[in-house]
Amino acid sequence: MTLRWTSRRVPRSTLRTQLTLLYAGPFLVSGVLLLAVPILQTRRSVPVGAPPGLGTDFPPGPDTSRVLAVCAVALAVLVVVSIILGWLVAGRFLRPLRTMTATARDISATNLHRRLGPHRRAGEFTELASTLDDLFARLEAAFASQRHFVANASHELRTPLAATRAVLQVALADPGATVDSLRAACRDVLALGGTQESLLEALLTLAGGEQGVEHREPFDLAVIARDVLRTRRTDGVAGTGSVEVTGAFGAAPATGDPRLVESLVANLVDNALRHNIPGGRVEIATATTSRGARVTVGNTGPVVPPDQVERLFEPFQQLGGQRVRRAAGHGLGLAIVRAVAGAHGATLTARARPDGGLDIEILFPGAFPEAGIR
Incomplete structure (x- = not known):
């Protein structure tokens, strides 16, 4: 025979109930203490005309008992009144909190773009509203990033996937396919797969x-x-051909995610090398300033209209208002630079050179002392 014990979960008291008891508790304790004082005095008092030497403990008389009864009734009334007043005061105090909770629930369920805003009561409620608004802002940015990622991935992966399907269909439909033609088709598919892989990484x-x-x-x-520059030279991307690459690397300590910062610098260098001219130059420099750690990358290249500089940091954009050509890369380099800089609270400054090319500066705040870098 198996015995099963079932227990009901005791409902937890609400914050309003706890505050009500907190308000009523001091009234009850104070009333008991005030009632105890006359009781003790009555029991230790000596009636008038009592012979000397009698004990000091006398039973209370009718008048004293009546006074004590009245005090007890008054105490009970005060406790009831304090509970009612405490309940009303707690409800009044918690009303803004309930309003903020309902608004926050509605924001999280419908529109993350809304904000609670500053509360009319300065202090803890304003701090709570500001904290929740910051949380909603981060959630909105995360969801926007997810939507952008899905949209960009679905759009840009469509072309290489279609090309891969076309190569395979042509190879399978060729009745006179040879080993060499099938190998060539496989090489094309591998190349397209590499393009998709690099695009996904970006x-x-x-x-x-x-x-x-x-x-x-x-x-x-x-x-x-x-x-980054050593890797590019090892791969034959920099330091060969007609583009001259120079570097001036002064100590520039900062804090953040080194992997993301490496991607930022790599994309700056790749963009400067890719969008250049024969006989052009690329200059890379790092330094520590009074405002933080700085990295600058400048390059020669085609003339960029000043009003087009900001648009180049959008995904899949090129000069002339067109989407980037596949041969010119994925068109995500400068978008990655801006995203990583924003995530680190860094300041991005881009200027178009009058004779062609760009000067891009990233300033990271809060540099650490050089001894903290290993």
């Missing part, structure tokens, strides 16, 4: 940059920029 980096930095650690921009 989209993931863009989405990660837009979501912000959760864990910060110290790093040195000089070390990151030097490693």
Whole structure:
């Protein structure tokens, strides 16, 4: 025989009930203490005309008992009144909190763009509203980043997927296909797969940059920029051909996500190399200023109208208001730069050179002392 014990969960008291008891409690304790004083005095008093040497403890007389009864009734009435007043005061005090809760629930369910705004009661309610507004802003940014990622991925992956399908269909439909033609088709498919992989990596980096930095650690921009340039030279991207690359790497300590910052610097360098001219130049420099750690990348290239500079930091954009050509890259480099800079609270400044090209500066705030960089 198995015995099963079932227990009901005791409902937790609400905050209003707790505040009501907190208000009524001092009234009850004070009343009991006030009632105890006359009781003790009555029991220790000596009646008038009592012979000397009698004890001091006498039973209370009729008048004293009547007074005590009245005091007890008054105490009970005061406790009831204090509970009622405490309930009303607690409700009045918690009304703004209930309003904020209902508004926050409606915002989270319908429109994250709304905000609670400053409360008319300064103090804790205003701080709570500000904290919730900051939370809604981060949630809105995260959802916007997710929507942008899905939209960009669905649009940009459609072309390589269609091309992959076309290559495979042509290879399968060819009755005279040979080993060499099938190998060529496989090489084309692998190349298209590599394009899709690099595009997905760029989209993931863009989405990660837009979501912000959760864990910060110290790093040195000089070390990151030097490693990026060394990798580009090893791969044959920089330092060969007709584009001259120079670097001046001064210590520039900062804090953040080194992986995202490395992607920022790499995209700056790749953009400067890709959009250049024969015989052009690329200059990379890092330094520490009074405002923080700075990295600058300048390059020669086609003339960029000043009113077109801001638009170049949008995804999949190029000069002339058209979407970027596949041969010119994915068109996400500068968008990644802006997202990573914004996630780190860095200031991005881009200027068009009169003779062609761009000068881009990223200033990271809150530099750490050089001894903190390893």
